[in-house]
Amino acid sequence: MAEDKEVIIEYLKAKSKVKSKHYFKDFLELFPDKKSREVKKILSDLVKEGIVEYWSSGSTTMYGLKGYGKQEAAEEGDAEA
Amino acid sequence: MKFETPLLDQLEQGPWPSVVSDIKQEAAHRAANPNGLDYQIPQDCCEDLLGLLELSYKDMETHWKHGGIVGVFGYGGGVIGRYCDQPEMFPGVAHFHTIRVAQPSGKFYSTKFLRQLCDIWDLRGSGLTNMHGSTGDIVLIGTTTPQLEEIFYQLTHEMNNDLGGSGSNLRTPAACMGMSRCEYACYNTQDVCYQLTEDYQDELHRPAFPYKFKFKFDGCPNGCVCAMARSDFAVVGTWRDDIKIDQDAVKAYVGGEFVPNAGAHSGRDWGKFDIQAEVIDRCPTHCMSWDGQKLTIDNANCVRCMHCIDTMPRALHIGDDRGASVLCGAKAPVVDGAQMGSLLVPFVKVEQPYDELKEIIENIWDWWIEEGKNRERLGELMKRASFQKLLEVTNTEAEAFHVKEPRANPYIFFKEDEVPGGFKRDLADYRSRHQR
Ligand code: HEM
Ligand code: HEM
Numbered sequence A: 001m002a003e004d005k006e007v008i009i010e011y012l013k014a015k016s017k018v019k020s021k022h023y024f025k026d027f028l029e030l031f032p033d034k035k036s037r038e039v040k041k042i043l044s045d046l047v048k049e050g051i052v053e054y055w056s057s058g059s060t061t062m063y064g065l066k067g068y069g070k071q072e073a074a075e076e077g078d079a080e081a
Numbered sequence B: 001m002k003f004e005t006p007l008l009d010q011l012e013q014g015p016w017p018s019v020v021s022d023i024k025q026e027a028a029h030r031a032a033n034p035n036g037l038d039y040q041i042p043q044d045c046c047e048d049l050l051g052l053l054e055l056s057y058k059d060m061e062t063h064w065k066h067g068g069i070v071g072v073f074g075y076g077g078g079v080i081g082r083y084c085d086q087p088e089m090f091p092g093v094a095h096f097h098t099i100r101v102a103q104p105s106g107k108f109y110s111t112k113f114l115r116q117l118c119d120i121w122d123l124r125g126s127g128l129t130n131m132h133g134s135t136g137d138i139v140l141i142g143t144t145t146p147q148l149e150e151i152f153y154q155l156t157h158e159m160n161n162d163l164g165g166s167g168s169n170l171r172t173p174a175a176c177m178g179m180s181r182c183e184y185a186c187y188n189t190q191d192v193c194y195q196l197t198e199d200y201q202d203e204l205h206r207p208a209f210p211y212k213f214k215f216k217f218d219g220c221p222n223g224c225v226c227a228m229a230r231s232d233f234a235v236v237g238t239w240r241d242d243i244k245i246d247q248d249a250v251k252a253y254v255g256g257e258f259v260p261n262a263g264a265h266s267g268r269d270w271g272k273f274d275i276q277a278e279v280i281d282r283c284p285t286h287c288m289s290w291d292g293q294k295l296t297i298d299n300a301n302c303v304r305c306m307h308c309i310d311t312m313p314r315a316l317h318i319g320d321d322r323g324a325s326v327l328c329g330a331k332a333p334v335v336d337g338a339q340m341g342s343l344l345v346p347f348v349k350v351e352q353p354y355d356e357l358k359e360i361i362e363n364i365w366d367w368w369i370e371e372g373k374n375r376e377r378l379g380e381l382m383k384r385a386s387f388q389k390l391l392e393v394t395n396t397e398a399e400a401f402h403v404k405e406p407r408a409n410p411y412i413f414f415k416e417d418e419v420p421g422g423f424k425r426d427l428a429d430y431r432s433r434h435q436r
């Protein structure tokens, strides 16, 4: 689990300059051998630990590193709740 | 009021109730503060809301930004960040988040519950509510970030309630009032709704779906929660045996002893009840007949539209072998057009612990999470990947009622496991019979 968390944190850090919010599916691609439930568990744990946070438009939810990106900024194409 | 609102004022002119009047009423109430509350968000937020809305009408553009990271700890849904893009002009609504709260099943409220909810929201929010949102939950409109955890604590600890769903997760499930009041209920809608809400807490509060997913439970085809139009997974009550007929009661309707439609539509005189015109001829499949003495139904051709039962409820009753149909893929216009649900399972018994339903749901989720694109609803995936694929992932045998139209493509490709011996052949064996 700890290793898997590192994979996610590294990925988010590497991407942080260009992109602060990521769809759940982006993480599935990091772990091609894992079931979505397992990946969700890793992410939920990172949220609990305060490392990752959710961003929501109301209709769509994305994940990002806590403190990165502008909290109230809208994402292109998320114009409805 | 802080702002002149000539454009909004026009919205109060029509004969219908006006949201503008409601907001003004709340603004006046907050200004007067008759209960001496120590308001936790700006007292004049409703006045700023009116000012902002007026500006939006003037500019013909919204002044709300969309989305945010706000929420309560550990939950990925239930709170929707809302920020206005003119915070200096309208500081009272600079932060004005929406909170979704689970509605009681069938929307049965006690006055105590409503009072508690209003007390929390008067103190910690704008006082404005939306009873209920499109999904069916309670929508509390407008509060600031520091109030979120406080409200959540009070909702969960003092009211034994929970936040609803938002974002890419399971949305607050909804059911009609079903067996609690309604004789047409073919299964216990409220119980399934409650049970699945409990069983799928993780899906409700920790988003990991491509997009939103809704369940709705109608007890019969009358569809009081419109499950078939409003939910990705609609469970609609039905029966497999015959409509029960009380011939004496039919005669009583014909003779004028019983009022049709249980007395609805009584606002004007429609004349004497005419069973031929009002029931027999209105049956969508023309499967009923009336010979002046006896009502006959060809049940094999009844599509359970409910019309005859609704018209003569004392004479006709739903059958005894009850369950539900499952329809998948309904959605609103966003992204790829509106759709109604498509029939997947014509009849399933809906009995505790609801394993049969849950198996279908979970198979669908596994497929959709794996194959669905970001922001693609189940209905869109069904269109893109084919209804056949949905049958496959839910282990459903294709049947004639699954067919929407004759096929447009003349080719049929077998899958390897459908062909005896598969696609492999023994080349040596072949050559023993065929020269090069
Ligand atoms: C025991 C509680 C309730 C029952 C049995 C009940 C029943 C109904 C029924 C039968 C309708 C008509 C549906 C139709 O015409 O298709 C209706 C509509 C409506 N009810 Fe209730 N209701 C209840 C509580 C509430 C509460 C508490 C509210 C709001 C605070 C509410 C708001 C509405 C609204 C706004 C409509 C119109 C919805 C529409 O036309 O789209 N109801 N209700
Ligand atoms: C004149 C004022 C407004 C009108 C006419 C209006 C109208 C609507 C309508 C028609 C819907 C969809 C139906 C529903 O969900 O019930 C909706 C949903 C919503 N509105 Fe508004 N709205 C107004 C103001 C606001 C404000 C001020 C906010 C927040 C700052 C807001 C936040 C939302 C949200 C979050 C939803 C989604 C609710 C859900 O899906 O359950 N609305 N609104």
Ligand code: SF4
Residues within 6 Å of the ligand: B176, B177, B178, B179, B182, B183, B184, B185, B186, B218, B219, B220, B221, B222, B223, B224, B225, B237
């Ligand atoms: S959907 Fe049917 S069972 Fe449910 S309340 Fe409406 S009429 Fe009654």
Ligand code: SF4
Residues within 6 Å of the ligand: B282, B283, B284, B285, B286, B287, B288, B297, B301, B302, B303, B304, B305, B306, B307, B308, B309
């Ligand atoms: S329920 Fe509808 S389809 Fe069935 S007999 Fe009555 S009117 Fe006809």
